[in-house]
Amino acid sequence: MKYSHEFRDWEIVQSIAERIRGISNRPATIMEVCGTHTMSAARFGLKSLFPDGVRLVAGPGCPVCVTAQQDIDAFLALGNIPGTALVSFGDMLRVPGSSASLEQQRAAGVDVRIVYSPLDAVDIAAREPEKQVVFFGVGFETTTPAIALAIKTAAERDLTNFSVYCVHKTMPAALRALLASGEVMVSGLLLPGHVTTIIGTRAYDFIAEEFHVPCAVTGFEPVDMMLGIESVLKQLADGDSKIDNMYARAVSSDANPLAKKLLDTIFEPCDAEWRGLGVIPASGVRIRSEYSLFDAAERFADIIKAVPVAPVSKCLCGDVLRGAIQPAQCPLFGVDCTTSNPIGPCMVSSEGACAAAYRYGGS
């Protein structure tokens, strides 16, 4: 795979590792904000290449993991409406709600479909006009443009049976809340490369300016990850804090103007509830009133309001998502909660911190 495999060159990875060993002379805790980073670090065994005292902790960047229990319960409740088809990315299939998962609901006869793109859900709605097709809009800025495009396309096609249950989150607001809480002491951040293709590196300037935390916008191949770590450690050694773009082949300092226009047309900022972090002001998006026809929260408001308040879960995913504990510190980890019998979303999601630690060790 061009522009992917070259960045897995192990000689280059080793040479960066050697340079890193020459920089670091003190402990550092670096948060990899994105779930895809978590999985990449675990899968390629990168942690074994770091000097003693340098450790990675997972952050709040796994959309499946940070989706609030209440939102999962609400989406599942929509499946009980006769004639409804619940459509989702595959990542959400096994995430447990308070009483069941999408997968279990499907086994019980609910019409659940898995798609690769939200545009596929629009096609389902066009093909099956007798169905109310509801898409589970989960994800960060990488994913919201595809959802916005799906809503725009459904509007252009005059579809009246397509809607999105929107629980999208935005990354900068969550990082601000996390850093401002003072609960999590991180020396530096690996910022999510693909989110940043949409929002641009400038969206994070406040982290360096207000919190003085070194950051590197980082790609997802082993060479990219090592370059991100090197940048953060170098900034720490130099007493510097900036937003260093280590994924320049895909990311620029400005937001993608076409994506911004599309997102601003369909969505507006709103407060959002994050599992483990609580409600963070202006950290999510909701569908604008002009497109309320496509907003499942509006269309099925009565059903969603009637969903009981989700009980508190025993699992410590919330603490894992804040980087406050490592997965193995949760008493359920590896005993009651495993990848084949997951209790919390961090174990269900293929890129959850618990799944990565369980599958590859080295938590």
Added chain:
Amino acid sequence: MCLAIPMRVTQIEGATAIVEVSGITRKVRIDLLSDVELGDFVLVHAGLAIAKIDTHEAEETLALLKGLTNEI
């Protein structure tokens, strides 16, 4: 979930393109990119090309890294 795969553009028709990687082809929307041409590499996520890969930048990074590797 934020995984995006670099794929090469082989056909363009309006806001839709056919992209290819390792013999696998897929139809994607290119609404977010203003200047896509045949042969370009784009990052594909959930059926949408979210960014164009700056191949010059990528080659330069690799050349620099390989140079440093050889010095060690």
